[in-house]
Amino acid sequence: MAEEKKVLIVDDEPDILDLLKYNLEKEGYLVQTALDGIKGVEIAKQFIPDLILLDIMMPKQDGVETCRQLRDLSELSHTFIIFLTARVEEYSEVAAFETGADDYIAKPIKPRALMSRINALFRRKNSKQSENEKIEVGDLVIDRESYVVYQSGNELNLPKKEFELLYFLAQHSGKVFSREDLLHNIWGTDVYVLARTVDVHVRKVREKIGEGYISTIKGVGYKLEIN
Amino acid sequence: MAEEKKVLIVDDEPDILDLLKYNLEKEGYLVQTALDGIKGVEIAKQFIPDLILLDIMMPKQDGVETCRQLRDLSELSHTFIIFLTARVEEYSEVAAFETGADDYIAKPIKPRALMSRINALFRRKNSKQSENEKIEVGDLVIDRESYVVYQSGNELNLPKKEFELLYFLAQHSGKVFSREDLLHNIWGTDVYVLARTVDVHVRKVREKIGEGYISTIKGVGYKLEIN
DNA sequence: AAATGTGATTAACATTTAGTTTACCTTTAA
DNA sequence: TTAAAGGTAAACTAAATGTTAATCACATTT
Numbered sequence: 001m002a003e004e005k006k007v008l009i010v011d012d013e014p015d016i017l018d019l020l021k022y023n024l025e026k027e028g029y030l031v032q033t034a035l036d037g038i039k040g041v042e043i044a045k046q047f048i049p050d051l052i053l054l055d056i057m058m059p060k061q062d063g064v065e066t067c068r069q070l071r072d073l074s075e076l077s078h079t080f081i082i083f084l085t086a087r088v089e090e091y092s093e094v095a096a097f098e099t100g101a102d103d104y105i106a107k108p109i110k111p112r113a114l115m116s117r118i119n120a121l122f123r124r125k126n127s128k129q130s131e132n133e134k135i136e137v138g139d140l141v142i143d144r145e146s147y148v149v150y151q152s153g154n155e156l157n158l159p160k161k162e163f164e165l166l167y168f169l170a171q172h173s174g175k176v177f178s179r180e181d182l183l184h185n186i187w188g189t190d191v192y193v194l195a196r197t198v199d200v201h202v203r204k205v206r207e208k209i210g211e212g213y214i215s216t217i218k219g220v221g222y223k224l225e226i227n
Numbered sequence: 228m229a230e231e232k233k234v235l236i237v238d239d240e241p242d243i244l245d246l247l248k249y250n251l252e253k254e255g256y257l258v259q260t261a262l263d264g265i266k267g268v269e270i271a272k273q274f275i276p277d278l279i280l281l282d283i284m285m286p287k288q289d290g291v292e293t294c295r296q297l298r299d300l301s302e303l304s305h306t307f308i309i310f311l312t313a314r315v316e317e318y319s320e321v322a323a324f325e326t327g328a329d330d331y332i333a334k335p336i337k338p339r340a341l342m343s344r345i346n347a348l349f350r351r352k353n354s355k356q357s358e359n360e361k362i363e364v365g366d367l368v369i370d371r372e373s374y375v376v377y378q379s380g381n382e383l384n385l386p387k388k389e390f391e392l393l394y395f396l397a398q399h400s401g402k403v404f405s406r407e408d409l410l411h412n413i414w415g416t417d418v419y420v421l422a423r424t425v426d427v428h429v430r431k432v433r434e435k436i437g438e439g440y441i442s443t444i445k446g447v448g449y450k451l452e453i454n
Numbered sequence: 455a456a457a458t459g460t461g462a463t464t465a466a467c468a469t470t471t472a473g474t475t476t477a478c479c480t481t482t483a484a
Numbered sequence: 485t486t487a488a489a490g491g492t493a494a495a496c497t498a499a500a501t502g503t504t505a506a507t508c509a510c511a512t513t514t
Contacts, residue, residue: 103338113419120411147403147444159472160446196490197474203492218482218489386461424463426501433502445472445500 004030005122008049010040012058023111037066044070051080135170142170162205169224178221231257232349235276237267239285250338264293278307362397365454369397389432396451405448
């Protein structure tokens with residue numbers, strides 16, 4: 001949940017841009033817009049969006065050609081491209097596919113459907129790597145799939161932040177992290193919370209798993225002991 | 228992965244044929260196409276595909292009748308048949324079911340979703356164990372065939388969505404799912420419903436099966452406890 | 455065709471729980 | 485021995501979830 005996803009919208013109709021921008025920002029995305037394909041490519045080079053919404057029918061340079069150019073940029077190799085089409089049939093042209101678009105969305109655009117689809121897109125992308133994330137440290141087994149911590153067979157249920165804290169420390173077992181590092185990694189970069197909040201969570205985790213796991217390095221931070 | 232899977236597409240629209248063929252071949256499938264049901268059956272006899280994508284609405288001979296003929300061919304007994312329908316409702320007609328189709332996909336076709344579904348289909352087929360439609364979790368027996376849940380002998384009748392929810396959670400017993408995950412897995416990727424709807428269904432299921440089965444992981448989602 | 459029933463969804467409100475801050479206490483290292 | 489850092493409990497705030505009821509869309513009955 002850490003960073004905001006970046007979305008670039010390229011469409012020649014200001015109304016559409018506004019509509020999409022408004023809805024995407026409401027969902028927490030970082031949005032930039034371009035009124036034609038040429039500007040779109042320019043902005044994409046610097047902005048490096050995670051997703052580009054690209055109108056097919058545009059003056060100056062159409063979406064298909066723009067897409068082709070975008071796909072040639074290596075820095076955009078992990079960027080999704082979704083076409084916006086006035087009619088479904090437009091998309092079925094093979095040409096559109098070959099350019100490497102990932103999906104298309106038919107106009108008129110229904111904001112809710114679009115948002116749900118975009119959210120799903122990112123969820124899928126994120127969940128691909130972490131299949132069965134179980135971590136073992138000493139007599140602890142931290143299972144992300146079931147969100148449970150087992151301690152020599154006993155099941156412990158930690159609230160989200162406590163779980164994430166323990167999970168993170170366990171992932172980097174033995175390494176010390178400052179409170180700021182922990183906040184940055186667990187809470188995210190755009191959350192403003194006092195550093196002492198970490199202390200409170202550490203205490204709660206200790207209360208549940210006992211002493212001897214999380215150790216304090218005074219003046220530095222916390223780490224999880226390796227056993 | 229040994230052999231390439233064979234797919235036959237039967238549709239009267241050349242655009243759709245091209246679209247599907249292009250995508251399937253990109254995924255490594257061996258593809259043949261037919262422009263109507265009669266030719267489709269002819270080709271199927273020789274080609275013996277692993278999967279047939281069949282448009283329901285076709286001139287000459289519609290998909291339902293074609294499917295019926297295909298199902299009569301013993302050499303195609305292990306072939307999947309998926310209907311392509313313009314509207315979801317078409318499929319719910321009993322006629323389509325009775326012919327023995329395995330699934331349906333609503334138009335307009337979304338290449339990514341379709342590919343992911345087809346890949347999943349073959350993956351499932353290969354790991355053949357999961358044919359048994361009964362799931363037991365604790366004192367619950369969830370029987371998909373009769374659409375009934377037994378709780379220590381008592382018969383519970385859950386409405387569709389509630390049943391599907393319980394069934395899905397039971398299939399992945401112990402694993403936590405976010406509301407969005409549940410929506411996408413149970414409601415489908417192209418249904419746009421508020422996430423809180425899941426809560427209401429969870430409540431109704433709890434009302435019927437009692438507490439102690441579905442547990443809430445705050446900030447994360449729901450899971451079914453393993454007993 | 456009208457009336458009724460049912461399930462799905464949404465919206466509104468209540469409740470619970472987690473997360474954060476504050477304040478004060480304890481420990482530790484110079 | 486005493487600042488500085490960390491521990492701890494409790495108060496407070498913000499979120500998430502639980503729960504009920506209203507609405508809508510369909511199916512079924514009359």
